[in-house]
Amino acid sequence: MRDVIEIQTERLRLRPLRMSDAARVARFAGDPGVACMILRAPTPYLECAAEGWIMTLNARKPLDEDFVYAVDREGEGLVGTIGAHKRGDESFEVGYWFGRPYWGQGYATEALRGFISEACTLGALQAGHFADNPASGRVLQKGGFAYTGETENLFSIGRGASALVKRMLYTPALERGFGAREALAC
Numbered sequence: 001m002r003d004v005i006e007i008q009t010e011r012l013r014l015r016p017l018r019m020s021d022a023a024r025v026a027r028f029a030g031d032p033g034v035a036c037m038i039l040r041a042p043t044p045y046l047e048c049a050a051e052g053w054i055m056t057l058n059a060r061k062p063l064d065e066d067f068v069y070a071v072d073r074e075g076e077g078l079v080g081t082i083g084a085h086k087r088g089d090e091s092f093e094v095g096y097w098f099g100r101p102y103w104g105q106g107y108a109t110e111a112l113r114g115f116i117s118e119a120c121t122l123g124a125l126q127a128g129h130f131a132d133n134p135a136s137g138r139v140l141q142k143g144g145f146a147y148t149g150e151t152e153n154l155f156s157i158g159r160g161a162s163a164l165v166k167r168m169l170y171t172p173a174l175e176r177g178f179g180a181r182e183a184l185a186c
């Protein structure tokens with residue numbers, strides 16, 4: 001994954017984030033409908049905060065713990081982001097969001113499948129979605145994730161509250177013998 005600079009899908013290009021993406025990141029991820037479904041989007045989301053996020057990701061690249069891509073649609077620019085972050089147990093947590101104008105066009109499913117085709121080499125992949133976000137659960141299922149039956153309460157800055165999260169695992173990785181037990185134990 002470290003050497004994967006870009007991932008091309010039928011309609012989308014997953015590419016490194018650049019500082020010029022900050023305005024669109026702030027606009028789309030600062031939308032309350034997006035911010036309340038993810039954990040750490042500041043509200044309001046100022047462009048300088050998005051710049052800080054992109055700078056931090058770039059500075060952390062040598063650690064090989066964060067693999068985050070801009071999802072780019074030709075003629076539009078950034079329409080969302082997708083990535084995986086290393087957890088304490090050596091597995092990776094997959095996450096994504098898409099700007100509201102781009103919902104309902106299959107972009108999340110397409111981007112997730114493209115991302116997973118490379119990220120599956122990282123080891124066990126986990127994900128979670130808030131219980132009131134079934135659309136993301138559907139995207140994850142179509143991408144090869146399955147429910148573990150576990151739940152946890154996580155705080156979302158966008159909600160200003162904690163809410164129930166349903167946990168999922170990328171099942172093809174489990175079938176290939178990646179660290180299922182470790183992933184489930186955390």
Ligand SMILES: CC(C)(COP(=O)(O)OP(=O)(O)OC[C@H]1O[C@@H](n2cnc3c(N)ncnc32)[C@H](O)[C@@H]1OP(=O)(O)O)[C@@H](O)C(=O)NCCC(=O)NCCS
Pocket residue numbers: 033034035037038096097098099102103104105106107108109110128129130133134135136138139
């Ligand atoms: C959730 C999100 C990623 C979906 O993106 P998208 O590009 O619209 O997703 P897709 O079009 O690829 O697929 C959405 C699927 O969810 C389904 N869906 C939509 N609303 C649904 C609902 N209320 N209940 C169940 N399924 C629903 C769609 O029908 C579609 O499935 P289908 O192709 O089998 O019909 C997007 O809305 C988003 O970014 N939301 C805010 C941030 C977020 O939730 N991030 C994920 C955090 S876990």
